[in-house]
Amino acid sequence: xxxxxxxxxxxxxxxxxxxxxxxxxxxxxxxxxxxxxxxxxxxxxxxxxxxxxxxxxxxxxxxxxxxxxxxxxxxxxxxxxxxxxxxxxxxxxxxxxxxxxxxxxxxxxxxxxxxxxxxxxxxxxxxxxxxxxxxxxxxxxxxxxxxxxxxxxxxxxxxxxxxxxxxxxxxxxxxxxxxxxxxxxxxxxxxxxxxxxxxxxxxxxxxxxxxxxxxxxxxxxxxxxxxxxxxxxxxxxxxxxxxxxxxxxxxxxxxxxxxxxxxxxxxxxxxxxxxxxxxxxxxxxxxxxxxxxxxxxxxxxxxxxxxxxxxxxxxxxxxxxxxx
Numbered sequence: 001x002x003x004x005x006x007x008x009x010x011x012x013x014x015x016x017x018x019x020x021x022x023x024x025x026x027x028x029x030x031x032x033x034x035x036x037x038x039x040x041x042x043x044x045x046x047x048x049x050x051x052x053x054x055x056x057x058x059x060x061x062x063x064x065x066x067x068x069x070x071x072x073x074x075x076x077x078x079x080x081x082x083x084x085x086x087x088x089x090x091x092x093x094x095x096x097x098x099x100x101x102x103x104x105x106x107x108x109x110x111x112x113x114x115x116x117x118x119x120x121x122x123x124x125x126x127x128x129x130x131x132x133x134x135x136x137x138x139x140x141x142x143x144x145x146x147x148x149x150x151x152x153x154x155x156x157x158x159x160x161x162x163x164x165x166x167x168x169x170x171x172x173x174x175x176x177x178x179x180x181x182x183x184x185x186x187x188x189x190x191x192x193x194x195x196x197x198x199x200x201x202x203x204x205x206x207x208x209x210x211x212x213x214x215x216x217x218x219x220x221x222x223x224x225x226x227x228x229x230x231x232x233x234x235x236x237x238x239x240x241x242x243x244x245x246x247x248x249x250x251x252x253x254x255x256x257x258x259x260x261x262x263x264x265x266x267x268x269x270x271x272x273x274x275x276x277x278x279x280x281x282x283x284x285x286x287x288x289x290x291x292x293x294x295x296x297x298x299x300x301x302x303x304x305x306x307x308x309x310x311x312x313x314x315x316x317x318x319x320x321x322x323x324x
Contacts, residue, residue, distance in 0.1 A: 002028070005067040012060050019044065020054035022064050038066060042073025052076060053111040077123060078116040084150070084308055086121070089159030089301045091137070092152045093117055094310045097287055101142040101151065114139065117153060140164055141244060146262075148313045149176070149292025154300070162300020167244065173296030176239045176249060177312065179289035179319070180258040183226070184235040189219045189252035193245050201265065202247050204255055218242035219252045227323045229284070234261060234323065238293070249290060260288040261319075289316055 008026050010017070023044055024035040036054040038044055044051055045065040046058060050073065058064065078093060085092040093113065095101065100112045114137055138154035140163040154160035166172050192214035197203025205214050218241070225236040235258065239249050247266070253259060254266035262285035296307035312320070 003068045005065065005069075007063060007065040010058050010060050010062045010064060014058070015060035016057045018054065019046065019051055019056045019058050019064070022058055023066055026064065026066055027068075038068060043067050043070045055110040074119070076111065076116055077119040078113070080120065080124075083117075083120060083124075084310070085306070086124070087155075087299075089156045089299070090152055090154050090163065091117060091121065092150060092295065092306075092308055095143050095148055095151050095292070097146050097148050097313065097315070100145050102139050113151070114153065138163075140167060142246075143292060144247065144250075144288070144290075146287040147290045147292065148310075148316070150295040150308050150310045151292065152295065152297070156301075159300045163297065166297050166300070170242050171297070173294060173307065174241045174244065174292065175294035176241070177224070177291045177293045177316075178237050178239060178249065178253065179227075179261045179285075179316070180235050180237060180253055181232070181261060182235065182258045183233050184221065184223065184237050184253070184256070184258040186223050187221050187256065189217075189221065189256060191217055191252070191255075193217045193248065193251065203251055203266075215245050216243060217245040217248045217252070219249055221253075227320075229261075229323055231284070236320065250288065260290055261285050262288045264288075285315065285319055287315075289319065291316055 006026050008022070010022060014022060014025075019039055020032065020035045023038055024030050024032060027035065027038075039054045040052055042050050042052065043066060046056075046062055048063070082094045082096070083091060084094060095113050099116070100110055102114045103110065103112055118137060138160035140154055140160060141151060143149065143151055152163065154163050191204035192210035193202060194205050194211065194214050195202055205211070220240045220242065222238045222240075223235060224238055227234040227236060241248065250260055250263060250266045254263065259267050291312055292310065293312070294307070294309055296305070298305055
C-alpha cells in the first residue's frame with residue numbers, strides 16, 4: 001500500500017456509500033479489513049473532521065482524506081459527565097442523539113454507546129483483576145439511535161440477572177419527555193405490537209385475537225404543556241412505560257394522531273418535518289423529540305433504591321424555548 005496521503009470528493013455514484021467502501025476505492029482496492037482499520041485508528045477525515053465509524057454513510061460532495069502515516073488516535077469515548085452512576089455491578093449513562101445503543105450483531109462495526117462506555121470505564125481510574133470482565137457490559141435495555149437520555153448497562157452477571165428480572169416484572173421506573181404534533185390528551189395506550197402492521201412497519205394489531213408473536217405494550221401519557229408551532233398546536237408530554245417494546249412510544253403516539261415532532265417513520269396523516277429545523281425556532285426538529293428523563297430501580301445486588309434524572313438535551317430545550 002502506498003503510504004502517501006490521499007483525498008477525494010464523494011462522487012454522485014458513491015452517494016451514501018459507507019466510509020469503508022470510499023476509503024477502499026481511494027486506496028486502490030485495499031482489503032476491507034485494512035480500510036476499516038485506517039478509519040478506526042483515526043487516519044481518515046470527512047469534511048476536515050476525524051471519523052471512526054467504518055459503516056458511516058457519506059453524502060455526495062463530501063471531502064474524504066486518508067493519511068496512512070498519521071498519528072494513531074483512539075475512537076471516541078463517552079464524556080465523563082455522561083456517566084451518572086458507576087459501581088461494581090452496573091453503570092448508568094446519558095445517551096446522546098445519533099448514536100446506536102448497541103451493535104446490531106457481532107459483525108456490526110458501527111460506533112455505539114456501549115463501546116464508548118467501555119472505553120470511558122477503562123479510563124476512569126485504577127483497574128482490578130475483575131475489571132476486564134466487567135468491561136464487557138451486559139445489555140438490559142436499549143434506546144433508539146436518535147433518542148437521548150438515561151440507560152443502564154450491567155457490569156457483572158449478578159447485576160444483569162437482577163436488572164433483567166426487574167424489567168421483566170415491569171418494576172423499573174421509566175419516564176420519557178416528548179414533544180408531539182397536535183392536541184394530545186392524557187391517556188393510557190394499550191395494544192399488542194407486531195413486526196409488520198401491513199406496510200412493512202411495526203404497529204398495533206387491529207384484529208380480535210393477536211398472533212402469538214404480538215407483544216403487549218402499555219404507554220401512560222400525561223400532559224405537561226400546550227404550545228403553538230408554525231404548523232399548529234403542539235403538546236409537551238411525559239410518558240411512563242409499563243412495558244418496553246421496540247418503538248413503543250413512537251408507535252402509540254403516532255397511532256393516536258400525535259406523532260413525535262421530528263418523527264420520520266411513524267407519520268400518519270401529518271406532513272413530514274423538514275430535515276433541518278427552521279431558523280428562529282419557527283420550524284420542526286431534525287430528529288424525534290424523545291428523551292429518557294427518569295430511570296429508577298432497585299440495585300440488583302444490594303437492593304438499594306436508585307433513581308436518576310437527566311435534563312433535556314440542548315436541541316430539545318432550545319426548541320421548547322423558541323416555542324414558549
